[in-house]
Amino acid sequence: MRGTWRRRISAAAGLVALLLCGAELRGQNAVANSAGKIVTDETGRRVAVPADVKRIVTLAPDLTETIYALGLEERLVGNTEVCDTPPAAKTKPHVGTPISPNLEAIVALHPDFVLATTSINREETVDTLRRLGIAVYTSDPHTVRNMLDSIARIAVLTGAGERGAEMVAQLRGRLEALHARLTDLPLVHVLFVVWEDPLITVGQNTFVADALRWAGAESIIVSKQNWPRVGLEEVMRLQPEYIVLTSAHMKAEGNESTELQKRPGWRELRAVELGHVAVISEGVDRPAPGLIDAIEELARVLHPNAFNENGEQEKLKLENGARMPGATVGVKELCPCAL
Amino acid sequence: MSAGAGNGATVAQRPMPFAVDSGLRLKVEQASYAYAATDRSAPKFTLGPTSFEAQQRELVAILGPNASGKSTLLKLLAGVLKPLSGRIEVDGQEVGDLDLRVRAQRIALVQQESELLFPLRVWEYVLQGRYPYGRRLRFESEEDCLLAGNALAQVGADELRDRWIDRLSGGEKQRVILARALAQQPALLLLDEPTQHLDIGGKVELLRRLRRLADENKYTVIVVTHELNLAAEFSDRVVLLHKGKSLRIGTPAEVYERDLLEDVFGAPLEVEMRASGRPRVILRGSH
Amino acid sequence: MRPLTPRRIMAICGLLFAVLFVVVVIALRTGAYPISLRDIVTTLFREALGRRDDIPLEFWQVVFGLRLPRIALGIMVGAALATSGAGFQALLRNPLAEPYVLGVSSGAALGAMLSLMVAPHIVGVIQLGAFVGAAATTAAVYFLGRRGGQLDSATLLLAGIISASFLSAAIMFLGTTMSGRDQRGMAFWLMGDLATPPSFHPGWLFVVLLVTIGSIYTTSSDLNLILTGEQEARHLGVNVNRVKLVVYLAASLLTGLAVSVGGAIGYVGLLVPHAMRMMFGTDYRLLIPTSAIGGAIIIVVADTLARTVVAPTELPVGAMTALAGAPVFIYLMRRRVR
Numbered sequence: 001m002r003g004t005w006r007r008r009i010s011a012a013a014g015l016v017a018l019l020l021c022g023a024e025l026r027g028q029n030a031v032a033n034s035a036g037k038i039v040t041d042e043t044g045r046r047v048a049v050p051a052d053v054k055r056i057v058t059l060a061p062d063l064t065e066t067i068y069a070l071g072l073e074e075r076l077v078g079n080t081e082v083c084d085t086p087p088a089a090k091t092k093p094h095v096g097t098p099i100s101p102n103l104e105a106i107v108a109l110h111p112d113f114v115l116a117t118t119s120i121n122r123e124e125t126v127d128t129l130r131r132l133g134i135a136v137y138t139s140d141p142h143t144v145r146n147m148l149d150s151i152a153r154i155a156v157l158t159g160a161g162e163r164g165a166e167m168v169a170q171l172r173g174r175l176e177a178l179h180a181r182l183t184d185l186p187l188v189h190v191l192f193v194v195w196e197d198p199l200i201t202v203g204q205n206t207f208v209a210d211a212l213r214w215a216g217a218e219s220i221i222v223s224k225q226n227w228p229r230v231g232l233e234e235v236m237r238l239q240p241e242y243i244v245l246t247s248a249h250m251k252a253e254g255n256e257s258t259e260l261q262k263r264p265g266w267r268e269l270r271a272v273e274l275g276h277v278a279v280i281s282e283g284v285d286r287p288a289p290g291l292i293d294a295i296e297e298l299a300r301v302l303h304p305n306a307f308n309e310n311g312e313q314e315k316l317k318l319e320n321g322a323r324m325p326g327a328t329v330g331v332k333e334l335c336p337c338a339l
Numbered sequence: 340m341s342a343g344a345g346n347g348a349t350v351a352q353r354p355m356p357f358a359v360d361s362g363l364r365l366k367v368e369q370a371s372y373a374y375a376a377t378d379r380s381a382p383k384f385t386l387g388p389t390s391f392e393a394q395q396r397e398l399v400a401i402l403g404p405n406a407s408g409k410s411t412l413l414k415l416l417a418g419v420l421k422p423l424s425g426r427i428e429v430d431g432q433e434v435g436d437l438d439l440r441v442r443a444q445r446i447a448l449v450q451q452e453s454e455l456l457f458p459l460r461v462w463e464y465v466l467q468g469r470y471p472y473g474r475r476l477r478f479e480s481e482e483d484c485l486l487a488g489n490a491l492a493q494v495g496a497d498e499l500r501d502r503w504i505d506r507l508s509g510g511e512k513q514r515v516i517l518a519r520a521l522a523q524q525p526a527l528l529l530l531d532e533p534t535q536h537l538d539i540g541g542k543v544e545l546l547r548r549l550r551r552l553a554d555e556n557k558y559t560v561i562v563v564t565h566e567l568n569l570a571a572e573f574s575d576r577v578v579l580l581h582k583g584k585s586l587r588i589g590t591p592a593e594v595y596e597r598d599l600l601e602d603v604f605g606a607p608l609e610v611e612m613r614a615s616g617r618p619r620v621i622l623r624g625s626h
Numbered sequence: 627m628r629p630l631t632p633r634r635i636m637a638i639c640g641l642l643f644a645v646l647f648v649v650v651v652i653a654l655r656t657g658a659y660p661i662s663l664r665d666i667v668t669t670l671f672r673e674a675l676g677r678r679d680d681i682p683l684e685f686w687q688v689v690f691g692l693r694l695p696r697i698a699l700g701i702m703v704g705a706a707l708a709t710s711g712a713g714f715q716a717l718l719r720n721p722l723a724e725p726y727v728l729g730v731s732s733g734a735a736l737g738a739m740l741s742l743m744v745a746p747h748i749v750g751v752i753q754l755g756a757f758v759g760a761a762a763t764t765a766a767v768y769f770l771g772r773r774g775g776q777l778d779s780a781t782l783l784l785a786g787i788i789s790a791s792f793l794s795a796a797i798m799f800l801g802t803t804m805s806g807r808d809q810r811g812m813a814f815w816l817m818g819d820l821a822t823p824p825s826f827h828p829g830w831l832f833v834v835l836l837v838t839i840g841s842i843y844t845t846s847s848d849l850n851l852i853l854t855g856e857q858e859a860r861h862l863g864v865n866v867n868r869v870k871l872v873v874y875l876a877a878s879l880l881t882g883l884a885v886s887v888g889g890a891i892g893y894v895g896l897l898v899p900h901a902m903r904m905m906f907g908t909d910y911r912l913l914i915p916t917s918a919i920g921g922a923i924i925i926v927v928a929d930t931l932a933r934t935v936v937a938p939t940e941l942p943v944g945a946m947t948a949l950a951g952a953p954v955f956i957y958l959m960r961r962r963v964r
Binding site: 417419439440441442443444446447448450452454455456457458459462463464466467468470471475476477478479483484487488500523 | 627629630631632719720721843844845846847848850851853854855857858860861862863864865903908909911
Binding site: 096097100102103104105107108110124127128131132133134225229 | 687940
C-alpha cells in the first residue's frame with residue numbers, strides 16, 4: 001500500500017513538473033524579425049522593432065497623444081481606457097488601465113509595437129510582454145527635452161520620422177523663444193498641486209518640475225520622491241507666490257481663487273489672498289506635445305510683463321491638432337484689479 | 340507500626356503472599372525532587388526521598404492533603420520529571436532513560452481531561468492510545484482496532500463507541516479517557532485525582548473498575564487521591580505524603596492511625612476498623 | 627470503527643484532484659483573448675510532443691505565456707497558504723488561526739520588501755526575507771497571545787489582528803519611502819497578484835513546496851494527538867516540542883514562499899481547512915493533503931473570478947478571498963462563542 005502510494009505521488013509530481021517546464025517562456029527579444037532593427041529603449045532594454053510598424057498599442061495617455069500628434073492614428077489599434085486626448089482616442093479599443101492593463105487583450109490586438117512609459121506603467125507589465133516576444137519600447141521622460149527626444153525617436157521608429165522631426169523642431173523653437181523671453185526674469189515660486197486632498201505636489205525629478213522651470217517657475221517643494229505629499233503648514237511656511245492647478249481638478253467653472261479662499265489653511269496663503277491662483281491646461285500632466293502649450297500658458301500667467309513688450313501675438317497653434325479642442329485655452333488670472 | 344521521622348520513611352513490613360516477586364512492576368528508590376522557584380509558580384517545593392514498590396495486580400493509593408507532593412510523585416513515576424536523586428524503575432528499567440514512545444508503552448497516565456480543540460468520536464480517541472506502537476506516521480491496523488475495542492470493553496464503554504466525545508457525561512468521559520490509557524497496554528496505570536468531578540456513585544464505580552482492572556487484567560494501578568475512605572476500601576497499599584515527605588507506607592490498616600491522620604489532614608478524625616480489616620475514617624462529632 | 631486508511635486518503639485526494647482539473651480547465655478557457663478549448667488542448671499537446679513550431683505564436687503566448695503560469699502559480703500559492711493555515715491551527719490551538727489573520731502574511735511581505743531594498747537581484751533573497759518575516763511574526767504573536775503562561779485563543783487573535791495592522795502600516799510606510807519604480811507596488815504586497823511569475827523557474831518552488839508540505843505531513847499523527855491536549859500527547863510518547871518546532875518552521879516557510887511570489891492573499895488558510903474538516907473530518911493525515919489541493923482549487927477559482935468579474939480590469943485576487951473569507955471568519959467566530 002505504501003509503495004503504490006509513493007509511486008503515484010511521484011508520477012503526479014513528475015507530470016506537473018513536466019508541465020511547468022513547458023511554462024518556461026520562450027526567450028526573446030534580441031531576435032530581429034522581418035528585417036527590423038534592434039534598438040535600446042530609454043530604460044536600457046533592447047527592443048526588436050519591426051521595419052514596418054503597422055499595429056501600435058499605447059499604454060499611457062501621453063503616448064496616445066503623441067501618436068495622434070504624429071498623425072499615426074490609423075495604425076493605433078489599442079490604447080488604455082483613460083486615454084482621452086484627443087477625444088477620438090476614446091473610440092479605440094481599450095486594453096484596461098495603464099497600471100494594470102489586461103495582457104490578453106493586448107495580445108488579442110496582434111500588436112507589432114507597444115509603447116510604454118516609466119511615468120505610469122509598471123515594470124512587470126513591460127517585462128511580461130517582452131517575455132511573450134512582443135516589442136515594447138519604454139520611454140522615460142524626466143525632462144522636457146527628454147520628452148522631445150523621445151517623441152522624435154518614436155517618430156523615427158514608427159516610420160513618421162520626417163513629421164516627427166518637424167514637430168519637434170517647432171516645439172523646440174517655441175521653447176527656445178520662451179526661454180529667451182524669460183531668461184532675465186527671476187523664477188516665480190509656485191506650489192504645483194497634483195492633488196488637493198491629500199495635498200500632493202511634484203518632486204524635482206519629474207518632467208512637471210522641469211516644465212515649471214521652462215515656464216519660469218520653480219516648485220517650492222524640493223523632494224526626491226516623484227509625488228510627495230506635503231502638509232499645508234509647510235506650504236504656509238514657504239509661502240509660494242502662486243498656486244498652480246490644472247483644469248482637471250476644477251469641478252465647476254467656479255472662481256478657483258474664491259473657492260480656495262473659503263478653505264481654512266488655504267486662505268492663509270498670501271497667494272490665495274492675492275488671487276494668485278493659476279489654472280492651466282491638464283496638458284501639463286502629460287509628457288506629450290500638449291505640454292508645450294501648457295508651459296506657455298503658465299509662463300503668460302506668471303510673467304505677464306514678458307509678453308506685453310513686443311505686442312506681438314505669436315501663433316501658438318500647431319498644424320496637426322496638438323492643441324486640443326476643448327482644453328482651457330485662455331488664462332485665468334484673478335486679482336482684485338482684474339475684470 | 341513505626342512512625343516516620345525526619346527524612347526517612349519507614350516501610351512497614353508486610354508478609355508477601357507469594358515468596359517469588361515475579362510481579363514486581365514499580366520500584367521507587369529514594370526518589371526526590373525540587374522545583375526551582377519561578378515568578379509565577381508556588382514557592383520552592385520538594386519531595387523528600389521516597390521509596391516503595393508496587394506489584395502486578397496491586398492498587399496503590401498516594402494520599403495526602405493539597406500541596407503534599409502527590410502530583411510531583413506522580414509526575415516522577417510518569418517520567419515527566421527526572422528525580423533529583425534516587426531511581427524509579429518500571430519492569431527493571433529506569434523510567435527517565437526510556438525513549439518517549441517506549442515509555443508510553445509501559446506507563447499510561449490518566450489526567451483530568453483538557454479541552455479538545457475539535458470533537459472526536461470515542462473510538463477515534465481511544466485508538467490514539469495505540470500511537471506508541473509502530474511508526475510515527477502510522478495508520479491503525481486491525482490489531483490496533485481490536486485492542487482499542489478491548490480497552491473499551493474493559494471499562495464498560497463499548498456502547499459509547501460511536502458517540503462524540505464532547506457530548507458525553509462526566510462519568511462517561513472519564514471511562515473513555517481510561518480506555519485510551521488502557522489501549523496503550525501499559526504495565527503501569529497512573530491516575531491523578533480521577534474522582535474529582537464525579538459524584539459518589541461515580542467515584543465508587545471508578546474505583547471498583549480500577550480494582551477489577553488490577554485483579555483481573557493484572558494492571559498495576561497507582562491512584563493519587565485525597566479520598567481517604569475510597570483509598571482505604573480499594574487499595575492494597577497506601578503511600579501517605581505530607582509536605583513533601585512520605586510519612587508512612589503500608590496497608591490502609593497500617594497507615595490509618597488517628598493521630599497521624601489528624602496531624603496530616605488537620606481535621607478532627609476518628610478511625611474505625613471494620614470487619615473486613617479495612618479502616619474507615621469519620622469526622623469526629625462535637626465541634 | 628473505521629480508521630483512516632491510505633486508500634481512503636487516495637480516494638478523497640483523487641476526487642479533489644478531479645475538481646482541481648476541472649477548475650484548471652475552466653481557468654484556461656477564461657481570458658480576454660479569444661481561443662477555444664480545442665485550440666488550447668491542441669496547443670498543450672503540441673508542446674508536450676515537442677512540436678512547438680506548429681503552434682501559432684499567439685496561442686503559445688496566451689496559453690504558456692499568460693494563462694498557464696498564472697494558474698500554476700495560483701495552485702502553488704493556494705496549496706501553500708491552506709496547508710500553513712492548517713498547521714497554524716494545530717500549533718496555536720485555534721481554529722481561526724491562519725497566516726493572514728495573524729499578521730504572518732504581512733510580516734512576510736515586509737520581510738520581502740526589506741530584502742528587496744537590500745539585495746534585489748540575488749535569486750532567493752526575497753524568499754528568505756519573507757520566511758524570516760513570517761517566522762518572526764509567528765513567534766511574536768505566539769508570545770503576545772499568552773495569558774498567564776498559556777495560549778489564550780481570544781488574546782491570540784487579538785495579538786494577530788494588531789500585528790497585522792501594524793505590519794500593514796509598516797508596509798505602506800516603506801512603500802512610500804522606497805523610490806518609484808523599483809518595488810512591486812503596495813497593491814501587490816497588500817492584496818496579492820498572480821499575474822507576474824517569479825524570476826526563478828517555478829519548478830524550484832514546486833519542489834520546495836512539496837518537501838515542506840511533506841515535512842508537515844510526517845507530523846500529522848502527532849498533531850492529531852496534540853490536538854487532544856499537549857500533556858496527554860506527551861504521555862503518549864509524542865515529542866511535542868519537536869513537532870511544534872517543525873510545524874512552526876514549515877508553516878512560516880510556506881507562508882513566506884507564498885507571499886514572496888503572490889503577495890499577501892488572505893483567508894485561504896482559514897476557509898480551506900475549515901471546509902475540509904467539515905467535509906472529511908479533523909484527522910490531520912487527511913486534512914493536510916486535502917487542504918493543499920483545496921487551497922489550490924480556491925485560489926484558481928478566486929483568480930479566475932478576479933480576472934473576469936470586471937473585465938478588462940483585473941481585481942487583486944486577495945480582494946476576492948477577503949470578500950468570501952471575512953464573513954466566514956465572523957461566522958466561525960460566533961459559532962465558537964456557543
